[in-house]
Amino acid sequence: MSTAPEPVTTRPILGVHHVGIAAHGVAALARFYRSSGGLVDWPAVDALRLPGGGLALAGPNAGLRLLPGAAAPLRRAVSEAGITHVCLQSTAIQGLQQAHAEAGARFHSPLVDLGTGFLYSYARDTEHNVIELEGVAPVWADPQPWLAHVNLACADIWQQAAFYAALLGSTAARSPRLRGDTRLDQIADLQGVELRMAWIDARNMQVELIQYTQPAAQATGRHSTRRLPGASGHAYIAFEASDLDAARALLLAQGGSVTDTLKGGLTNVGLRCRDPEGNALWLLDHDTLARCGAAIEQLPQPDVVPRFQAARAALQGHA
Secondary structure, eight states, X not given: OOOOOOOOSOOOEEEEEEEEEEOSOHHHHHHHHHHHHOOEEOHHHHTTOOTTOOEEEEOSSOEEEEESOOOSOOOOOTTSSEEEEEEEEESOHHHHHHHHHHHTXXXXXXXXXXXXXXXXXXEEOTTSOEEEEEEOXXXXXXXXXXXXXXXXXXXXXXXXXXXXXXXXXXXXXXXXXXXXXXXXXXXXXXXXXXXXXXXXXXXXXXXXXXXXXXXXXXXXXXXXXXXXTTOOEEEEEEEEESOHHHHHHHXXXXXXXXXXXXXXXXXXXXXXXXXXXXXXXXXXXHHHHHHTTOSGGGSSOTTHHHHHHHHHHHHHHTO
C-alpha cells in the first residue's frame, strides 16, 4: 500500500470553481438544479464566454456549468471510471430529498444510515446524472444546501490520491476496504459492493475518490463511455488557481498533462488539463475570475465546508 504523500508547502489551487456537465437539454436541466438544489444563475461566469457555451449555476460555495450539445442521456453505473457525481449536503435532508423528488429525480434508495453521523442517498437528475444527497448534523438552522465534494471513480485510487493531494497541497484521508454491507449496495445500486475511498481537501469543498473492486467496473482508466465525444454527463472539474504556473508545475510533476490554453472570448483564462487517468481538468486564473466577479471568494459562503467541519467537531466535543 502506498504511503500518504508529503504535503507541499504551497497551495496554488484555491478550490473547486465548478463542475462541467454535458447536457442534452441545458434549459430543462438548469430548471432541475434551480428547483432541487437551490442553485442560482451565475451570470459572471457566463460573461467569461468559456469554451462550449452553456449556462453556469452557483451554489453557496461552488458551481455547475451545463454545456449544450450532448448525446442522449446515458444511465451509467456509479462504478464506471471518471467523474461520477457531485454531493449536496444539508442540515435539512428531508426537505432536500423532497425538493429533488418534486423536480423529477429518481433515487437509488431511501436515505441510508451507515453509522457515520450522516444520512446518504444517490439521486439521479432528469438526465441520469448522480447527485449524492447527504444529511448532516443540525449545526445551524439554515437549510440551504452546499456543494460538499465532487467524486471520481478510479482505476488506481492510490495514484489518484497522490496526484490530487499534491495538486491541492493537502493529504488524503483514506478508508479501509469496505465490503459485506448491503447498505452500500443500496446506495450504489450495485450488488456485492467492495470499495476503497479517499478524500482530499480542496478548501471550499473536497475531491472524493472511490475505487470499486467488486463488482469490477466494466470500464476503467481511460476506457470509459464518459470519454466518448459528445457524451452526456460530468465532463470536467474546474479548479481556481492563484498561480497558474505553480499549479501547472504541480500537475505535471504528478503525472498529469496540459492539453491547451483556455480562452474566454478573446482572453486566456487558464489551461485545459488531464489527470493521470485521463479525467478532464481546467485550471482557471483567479485574477481573471475576480475581475469579472466570478471568483470563489465572491460567492455567498465560500467557507461553508470548513465552517461546517469546525461546527460539527465542536458539537461532537460537547456530546
